[in-house]
Amino acid sequence: xxxxxxxxxxxxxxxxxxxxxxxxxxxxxxxxxxxxxxxxxxxxxxxxxxxxxxxxxxxxxxxxxxxxxxxxxxxxxxxxxxxxxxxxxxxxxxxxxxxxxxxxxxxxxxxxxxxxxxxxxxxxxxxxxxxxxxxxxxxxxxxxxxxxxxxxxxxxxxxxxxxxxxxxxxxxxxxxxxxxxxxxxxxxxxxxxxxxxxxxxxxxxxxxxxxxxxxxxxxxxxxxxxxxxxxxxxxxxxxxxxxxxxxxxxxxxxxxxxxxxxxxxxxxxxxxxxxxxxxxxxxxxxxxxxxxxxxxxxxxxx
Amino acid sequence: xxxxxxxxxxxxxxxxxxxxxxxxxxxxxxxxxxxxxxxxxxxxxxxxxxxxxxxxxxxxxxxxxxxxxxxxxxxxxxxxxxxxxxxxxxxxxxxxxxxxxxxxxxxxxxxxxxxxxxxxxxxxxxxxxxxxxxxxxxxxxxxxxxxxxxxxxxxxxxxxxxxxxxxxxxxxxxxxxxxxxxxxxxxxxxxxxxxxxxxxxxxxxxxxxxxxxxxxxxxxxxxxxxxxxxxxxxxxxxxxxxxxxxxxxxxxxxxxxxxxxxxxxxxx
Numbered sequence: 001x002x003x004x005x006x007x008x009x010x011x012x013x014x015x016x017x018x019x020x021x022x023x024x025x026x027x028x029x030x031x032x033x034x035x036x037x038x039x040x041x042x043x044x045x046x047x048x049x050x051x052x053x054x055x056x057x058x059x060x061x062x063x064x065x066x067x068x069x070x071x072x073x074x075x076x077x078x079x080x081x082x083x084x085x086x087x088x089x090x091x092x093x094x095x096x097x098x099x100x101x102x103x104x105x106x107x108x109x110x111x112x113x114x115x116x117x118x119x120x121x122x123x124x125x126x127x128x129x130x131x132x133x134x135x136x137x138x139x140x141x142x143x144x145x146x147x148x149x150x151x152x153x154x155x156x157x158x159x160x161x162x163x164x165x166x167x168x169x170x171x172x173x174x175x176x177x178x179x180x181x182x183x184x185x186x187x188x189x190x191x192x193x194x195x196x197x198x199x200x201x202x203x204x205x206x207x208x209x210x211x212x213x214x215x216x217x218x219x220x221x222x223x224x225x226x227x228x229x230x231x232x233x234x235x236x237x238x239x240x241x242x243x244x245x246x247x248x249x250x251x252x253x254x255x256x257x258x259x260x261x262x263x264x265x266x267x268x269x270x271x272x273x274x275x276x277x278x279x280x281x282x283x284x285x286x287x288x289x290x291x292x293x294x295x296x297x298x299x300x301x302x
Numbered sequence: 303x304x305x306x307x308x309x310x311x312x313x314x315x316x317x318x319x320x321x322x323x324x325x326x327x328x329x330x331x332x333x334x335x336x337x338x339x340x341x342x343x344x345x346x347x348x349x350x351x352x353x354x355x356x357x358x359x360x361x362x363x364x365x366x367x368x369x370x371x372x373x374x375x376x377x378x379x380x381x382x383x384x385x386x387x388x389x390x391x392x393x394x395x396x397x398x399x400x401x402x403x404x405x406x407x408x409x410x411x412x413x414x415x416x417x418x419x420x421x422x423x424x425x426x427x428x429x430x431x432x433x434x435x436x437x438x439x440x441x442x443x444x445x446x447x448x449x450x451x452x453x454x455x456x457x458x459x460x461x462x463x464x465x466x467x468x469x470x471x472x473x474x475x476x477x478x479x480x481x482x483x484x485x486x487x488x489x490x491x492x493x494x495x496x497x498x499x500x501x502x503x504x505x506x507x508x509x510x511x512x513x514x515x516x517x518x519x520x521x522x523x524x525x526x527x528x529x530x531x532x533x534x535x536x537x538x539x540x541x542x543x544x545x546x547x548x549x550x551x552x553x554x555x556x557x558x559x560x561x562x563x564x565x566x567x568x569x570x
Contacts, residue, residue, distance in 0.1 A: 011567065048423055051563040074425045084417035086312070088319040100308040101424040143420065 001026045001151055001182040002047060007056035009042050016042040018206040019056065024199075026150075029173075029183040031197030031213075033190065035299055038204045040186045041081055044153050047184070048078050061151055074102070077149035081156050083140035087129030091120055091139055094128050095146060102147035114142035118172070134165025141172065152176065155186045170196065190291040202295060204302045217289050222247050224287040225263045227256040227270065230280035239277045240270060257287070305426050309434025310441070317407050317438075322509075326403040327442055331396050331450035338389035339457040342471075345382045371470060379467045386458075386471055390479050390533060391523035396450055397488035398516050400443035402495045406508035408435055409499035413569060422562050432560045436492050443488040451480045478538045486545035491515050493552035500559055500569050 002024040009017040017039040024030045034040050045051045047060055049069035058065045061075040086094050092111060099107035115121040118138040123131070128139060137157065144152060157173065158166040166189075173196055176183060187193050193200050194213040201210040211219060229236065237251045240258065245266055248259040256274075260266055267284060274281055317323045371380035412418045421431065455472055462468045495512040502508045526533055558564075 045566060049562075050419070050422055050566055070425045070427070073423060076423075078420065078423040080416070080419045080423070082416040082419075084415055084420050086316055086417055087415055088316055089312075093315065097308060097312045098420070098424060101305055101421070101426050103304075103425070140420070 001028075002030075002058070002060050002184065004047070004058040005056055007043070007046060007058050008054050009039070009046060009051070010054045015205060017046070017053075020203075020207055022201065022207070022210070024182060024184065026182055027177075027180040028198045029177050029185060029196050031193035031200040032184060032186045032203055033188075033193055033200055033295055034186075034203035040203060041155060043203070044078070044155050044184070044186060048076055048153055049073055074147070075149055075151060077144035077147065077152045079137075079140055079144045079152070079154045079157055081159070083136045085128035085131075085136055085139060088127055090125050091115065091128055091131070092124040094139060095143055098143045099146045104147050107146075110146050110148075114145060118142050119168075132165075134161050134168070137161060137165065137169060138172075141169065145176075149181070151182045151184070153184045153186075156188065157185070158187070158189055158192060166192075190295055194291045200291070202298045204299055206302075208298045208302050213291060216291065216294050222259040222261065223263050224289070225258045225260065225267060225270075226285050226287050227258065227274060228282040228284070229254055229256060229274070230282060232256050232279070236274060236277055236279050239273060243270065243273070305430045306434040306437065309426070309431060310438045313404070313408050313435060313438030314442075316411065317404050320407050322506075323403050323407055327400050327446055330399055331446045331453075334389075334392050334396055335450045335453045335457070337392065338386050338454055339461065341385050341389065342382065342458055342461050345378075345385050375466060375470060379464065379470075382467065383470045387475070387533065388523065388527055390476060391519055391526060393447065393450065393454075393480065394484065394487055394519050394522075395516060396447045397443045397484040398491040398519060399513070400446055401439035401488050401492035402512040402515065403509055404439035404442065405435070405492045405495035406499055406512055407505045408439065409496060410502060410505040410508045413499075413503060414505075418565060418569075422565065428560050428562060429557070432496075432557060435496070436489070439492040439495070440485070440488045443491075444485050447480060447484045447488075451476070475533065475535050475538055478535065478542065482542050483538060483545060486542060486549055487519075489549045490545060490552060493549070493556040496556050497552070497559060500565075 002022065004020050004022045007017060007020040007022075008015075020043060022030075032040055032043065042051070046053050046065065047058060049060075049065050049072045052066055060072045063071045063075070065072060086097070089097075092115065095111040095114065096107060099111055104110050112121070115124050118141065120135060120138060120142070123135070128136060131139065141154075141157065144154075154173065158169050161169065170192055173183065173185070177196065183196075185193065185197060197213060199210060199212055200216055202208045202216075209216065209219070232251055232254045234251060237249055237256060240246065240256060241249045243266075245262070246258055246260050248257075250257040258270065263286060271281055271284065318327075371383055375383065412421070422428075458468055458471055462471070491512070494515050495508065498512045499505075499508040502511065522533075525531055531537065
């Protein structure tokens with residue numbers, strides 16, 4: 001649904017996006033993670049044909065950017081970083097304008113459908129300026145969906161929202177995912193990305209890594225297994241270090257922290273070795289890295 | 303065409319909630335109509351009292367009487383025509399001030415609320431968007447100018463019994479000024495206001511800076527009052543030709559400024 005090849009954007013001396021190559025499948029929720037100023041919004045703007053690339057190519061919904069821009073805009077929905085409502089106009093009229101611009105056939109019906117779906121129907125005649133930030137964000141999401149796009153770009157959809165509003169927005173994104181829509185989700189919220197996304201790309205001017213949330217947690221740091229022993233010492237650590245398949249063995253208090261690729265295969269062997277060396281193994285557990293650890297590690301290294 | 307209509311209606315729904323814009327659109331034409339009508343009323347009353355006592359024919363320069371007064375008008379009537387003609391330039395303030403107020407609030411308002419990006423993300427072309435925004439500012443200005451002129455014509459018809467004088471007051475110069483020069487000035491004002499608005503972040507600043515465009519109109523007004531030139535039909539036609547050329551140039555520049563990438567990356 002979205003394919004980019006060496007997509008690059010330069011603003012005078014500043015390289016904003018460097019050789020981005022991506023392939024996002026239909027129905028996939030793709031998380032695009034990166035710090036402020038990483039070039040995420042620039043990427044979204046290029047993929048929604050708002051700005052042109054300096055070099056490289058991309059197709060969105062089968063249309064090449066720079067050549068079929070109007071077709072691209074007709075087939076995608078965009079939630080921009082700031083909702084940008086017409087504050088003096090009613091919620092209903094705000095949506096009506098965009099329904100007309102997207103040439104939605106049953107504009108009245110679609111506006112009503114999304115106002116109800118996002119629990120804004122009772123406030124439809126109120127000025128958007130009187131809405132809370134969460135309500136404005138929901139209105140902006142409704143606006144992005146009026147024309148039923150197959151591809152949706154969401155730029156920081158939960159930024160600045162209170163936990164309840166953020167939860168509602170996340171639930172709505174999950175609903176969209178169930179409907180099989182392709183979602184390109186820019187976010188700082190790693191927990192959100194971990195829960196919603198099929199794959200995550202960590203980005204800082206260039207794409208640092210792309211993988212599933214589960215694989216990301218393990219591929220960057222390796223899988224860590226903690227062996228809780230009644231009494232651990234350096235001697236036991238040395239015994240374990242002799243095993244060839246381990247990446248690292250550390251002694252932390254009375255625990256032995258082991259980093260390895262395939263714990264399912266190798267844990268029994270380590271346990272046998274430790275017991276044979278006289279250790280009392282109390283229990284064994286996997287230490288999971290959060291996406292935040294992964295993200296920080298990648299961005300710091302970049 | 304439907305998208306342009308959507309933009310125009312949206313603009314009107316937005317800007318006409320702004321008191322400053324409403325004041326400019328409603329009050330200015332009324333003021334610009336009341337002043338010349340007051341002059342007609344005042345000069346007509348004093349003129350009829352003094353015409354028999356004073357030979358005004360001798361006091362009016364021949365280049366003025368030739369340009370403005372048809373055969374058969376008395377000196378007092380010709381003086382009245384001259385006085386009212388001074389206010390033709392004031393009528394030209396209407397199609398300049400109204401689009402400036404609307405365009406300034408429209409563009410800067412969108413910048414403040416950051417509503418341009420979602421708008422640009424729709425399938426609308428930048429030409430449709432620019433045309434929609436321009437027309438939203440020009441149409442009220444032109445209609446207000448026509449309405450003000452209509453009121454002025456009606457008032458003149460009521461106040462002036464002498465039909466020769468009435469014909470002289472509402473001659474071809476006025477018609478060219480109102481129906482040709484007025485819309486051309488509105489286009490000039492709105493394109494200029496767009497360019498100014500793209501550079502500032504406060505609608506009041508945009509409006510004040512854009513109002514610079516009124517200076518040539520005022521210069522014309524005072525120049526004519528000082529007797530530096532006479533606004534005869536030829537001069538007005540030349541003004542229209544110059545405005546047409548200026549409009550074409552400014553529309554070209556505005557269209558260059560009004561590109562998606564330019565708006566999103568350079569407008570501050």
